[in-house]
Amino acid sequence: MQYHHHAPPPTVSVIVPALNEARNLPHVLGSMPDVDEVILVDGGSEDDTVETARRLMPGIRVVQQNRKGKGNALACGFAAAKGDIIVMIDADGSTDPGEIPRFVEALRRGADFAKGTRFVASGGSADITGIRRLGNKALSLFVNVLFRTRYSDLCYGYNAFWAAHLPIFGLDHTTPRPASGVWLWGDGFEIETLLNLRVARAGLRIEEVASYEHRRIHGVSNLNAITDGLRVLRTIMREWPRRPIPNLEVEVAAAAATVAGRRHRVSASMRTRAAASGRKPARAGARGVS
Ligand SMILES: Nc1nc2c(ncn2[C@@H]2O[C@H](COP(=O)(O)OP(=O)(O)O)[C@@H](O)[C@H]2O)c(=O)[nH]1
Numbered sequence: 001m002q003y004h005h006h007a008p009p010p011t012v013s014v015i016v017p018a019l020n021e022a023r024n025l026p027h028v029l030g031s032m033p034d035v036d037e038v039i040l041v042d043g044g045s046e047d048d049t050v051e052t053a054r055r056l057m058p059g060i061r062v063v064q065q066n067r068k069g070k071g072n073a074l075a076c077g078f079a080a081a082k083g084d085i086i087v088m089i090d091a092d093g094s095t096d097p098g099e100i101p102r103f104v105e106a107l108r109r110g111a112d113f114a115k116g117t118r119f120v121a122s123g124g125s126a127d128i129t130g131i132r133r134l135g136n137k138a139l140s141l142f143v144n145v146l147f148r149t150r151y152s153d154l155c156y157g158y159n160a161f162w163a164a165h166l167p168i169f170g171l172d173h174t175t176p177r178p179a180s181g182v183w184l185w186g187d188g189f190e191i192e193t194l195l196n197l198r199v200a201r202a203g204l205r206i207e208e209v210a211s212y213e214h215r216r217i218h219g220v221s222n223l224n225a226i227t228d229g230l231r232v233l234r235t236i237m238r239e240w241p242r243r244p245i246p247n248l249e250v251e252v253a254a255a256a257a258t259v260a261g262r263r264h265r266v267s268a269s270m271r272t273r274a275a276a277s278g279r280k281p282a283r284a285g286a287r288g289v290s
């Protein structure tokens with residue numbers, strides 16, 4: 001085994017889909033921890049979302065999505081990300097960027113996919129409505145039975161994963177918006193379910209991370225509990241017959257190798273820090289060395 005003692009820790013990209021969120025950005029971007037890149041994916045906002053983002057965070061990358069919907073925004077953001085780790089958060093103040101380190105830690109500890117959940121001890125929500133809570137519970141249960149998962153919060157948009165796993169999602173960020181205006185599958189709020197199901201089908205290691213969802217600060221939600229709930233249900237039905245994911249085994253194996261390399265870099269750099277701080281790093285095979 002070789003250790004790359006001076007290799008840097010994995011880099012982190014934060015993807016922020018935003019549709020008319022200028023008034024919420026001071027809060028969201030202002031509470032961003034130290035990460036390697038922040039990508040705001042604009043959905044053709046009619047307010048000054050883009051200008052506000054650039055003013056608040058001059059180093060921010062702004063990407064224009066090519067179709068409509070939060071799912072398409074995320075697909076475009078993921079495709080543009082350069083980090084080893086991708087974190088997805090909302091621009092409305094609901095998801096707290098201060099929790100990002102928890103997600104990154106879960107991935108560093110061994111998870112492939114760090115899934116935010118509001119419904120465990122120390123999680124919670126001030127934003128979810130009664131009907132959404134009920135629908136989410138039913139959909140989570142349904143998925144857990146069909147896909148043998150243990151999701152406590154299927155429809156929550158705060159998640160993180162190793163970028164190497166992107167191919168298993170099979171997201172399309174290049175096809176232009178159809179002239180008919182119809183949405184491609186995965187372009188809407190069903191995106192979170194799609195990610196969760198594909199991660200499960202690929203057999204990746206999922207770790208749930210407790211999260212507190214705050215109330216949207218300004219403006220109103222773009223989600224409709226009924227129509228978007230039905231899109232989630234249809235997503236489950238589409239994935240359940242095991243519609244093949246192209247090259248699944250190959251992609252999973254390739255990603256596993258890449259992620260293992262990144263994790264190795266993590267442990268090496270932690271070891272370096274431990275050594276620098278005077279603590280004795282735990283090292284296999286160091287017997288007899290005084
Ligand atoms: N770029 C882009 N962002 C969107 C779109 N729809 C929603 N979002 C963003 O996705 C996040 C969550 O959307 P929101 O309307 O708050 O839905 P909710 O949190 O489920 O109630 C927010 O940051 C929105 O600005 C869209 O079509 N394009």
Ligand SMILES: [Mg+2]
Binds near residue numbers: 090092094216
């Ligand atoms: Mg919201």
